[in-house]
Amino acid sequence: METEVLEEKVTDYNKIFNEKDYSKRAGEGGAQKATNNFYTLVTEFYEKGWGESFHFAPRFKGESFKASIIRHEHFLAVKLGLSSKDNVLDVGCGVMGPARNIAHVSGAHITGITINAYQIERCKILNKASTVNHLLDVKQGDFMAMPFPDNTFDKMYAIEATCHAPSLVGVYKQVIGKLKPGGKACFYEWAMTDKYDPNNPEHVQIKKDIEYGNSICELSTTAEIDVAIKEAGFIKDETIDLVHANYGNDVPWYLTLQSGWSLSQTRHTKVFRTFTQYMLNTLEFLHIVPKGTGEAHRILIIAADSLPAGGKLEIFTPMYLVCVRKPE
Numbered sequence: 001m002e003t004e005v006l007e008e009k010v011t012d013y014n015k016i017f018n019e020k021d022y023s024k025r026a027g028e029g030g031a032q033k034a035t036n037n038f039y040t041l042v043t044e045f046y047e048k049g050w051g052e053s054f055h056f057a058p059r060f061k062g063e064s065f066k067a068s069i070i071r072h073e074h075f076l077a078v079k080l081g082l083s084s085k086d087n088v089l090d091v092g093c094g095v096m097g098p099a100r101n102i103a104h105v106s107g108a109h110i111t112g113i114t115i116n117a118y119q120i121e122r123c124k125i126l127n128k129a130s131t132v133n134h135l136l137d138v139k140q141g142d143f144m145a146m147p148f149p150d151n152t153f154d155k156m157y158a159i160e161a162t163c164h165a166p167s168l169v170g171v172y173k174q175v176i177g178k179l180k181p182g183g184k185a186c187f188y189e190w191a192m193t194d195k196y197d198p199n200n201p202e203h204v205q206i207k208k209d210i211e212y213g214n215s216i217c218e219l220s221t222t223a224e225i226d227v228a229i230k231e232a233g234f235i236k237d238e239t240i241d242l243v244h245a246n247y248g249n250d251v252p253w254y255l256t257l258q259s260g261w262s263l264s265q266t267r268h269t270k271v272f273r274t275f276t277q278y279m280l281n282t283l284e285f286l287h288i289v290p291k292g293t294g295e296a297h298r299i300l301i302i303a304a305d306s307l308p309a310g311g312k313l314e315i316f317t318p319m320y321l322v323c324v325r326k327p328e
């Protein structure tokens with residue numbers, strides 16, 4: 001990425017997030033601008049470090065990371081009862097790793113929407129290289145104002161994406177509008193759990209760090225999500241935190257981010273991270289990497305530290321499953 005572009009995006013991102021007042025941060029497209037900048041900065045890092053699907057997953061003992069990611073995606077396909085007859089929207093599709101896996105297992109036609117232009121380019125390249133390109137479409141747009149006619153889709157899903165919305169009710173209202181009557185939607189939501197205590201300074205700091213490190217205006221609690229579903233006009237089929245349900249969670253969802261001694265975990269040790277930060281700052285100073293790279297890395301480290309902290313205290317979940325229907 002061009003030096004000025006990266007530096008400008010990081011500065012802009014920090015400016016929006018330094019705005020302590022949530023309503024100012026979220027207002028006038030601030031959330032969307034911050035999130036768009038965020039994904040321009042991190043998509044390449046994510047693809048290299050995590051893969052083509054940008055989400056967490058429950059994991060059995062002995063199950064590989066990759067297998068657990070695909071199982072979590074197939075689980076949504078089962079919950080939605082997807083088949084080759086369905087016209088589906090993936091809300092906040094990333095680079096469409098999940099959409100390719102879900103199209104493959106179900107035969108459904110899936111359109112992905114993402115706000116980020118770089119992700120659109122990646123979607124087109126990766127879809128073309130896959131065996132399910134004929135089942136996929138992608139559209140750049142804001143899920144707070146979806147560029148589709150009302151009553152278009154049979155089914156919809158969103159994987160760890162609607163947490164970026166400046167208003168959860170707002171994005172749910174968009175989803176219900178674009179679903180056909182009787183259409184189903186399932187979401188994996190990021191949420192603060194019942195164990196979150198807004199009067200506990202440690203809890204509050206972890207929540208703030210998760211928000212800042214991941215471009216989220218304000219995380220909802222599971223209770224607030226249940227209210228938002230109703231307010232948007234959905235019929236609730238099911239809401240459940242998969243972290244605590246019996247869906248195969250022997251390995252904590254945050255293990256991959258935690259430091260340890262396996263090859264994949266050593267990069268999450270404090271020493272390795274400090275070394276990387278020092279290296280990036282030096283390379284930036286020497287004009288070998290674009291200005292802003294060090295700051296982008298620092299933001300990602302805040303995300304990588306705060307997510308396991310929230311997971312260990314069980315005050316945060318990245319897999320609050322929400323299954324809803326639009327009334328007939």
Ligand SMILES: C[S@@+](CC[C@H](N)C(=O)[O-])C[C@H]1O[C@@H](n2cnc3c(N)ncnc32)[C@H](O)[C@@H]1O
Pocket residue numbers: 032035039052053054055091092093094095096097098113114115116119141142143144158159160161162164165
């Ligand atoms: C954590 S990623 C998840 C991507 C994908 N669901 C996956 O699991 O691989 C969040 C996605 O939401 C998208 N997103 C966030 N805010 C958006 C908005 N206002 N409109 C459209 N897409 C948005 C981002 O561009 C990104 O693709």
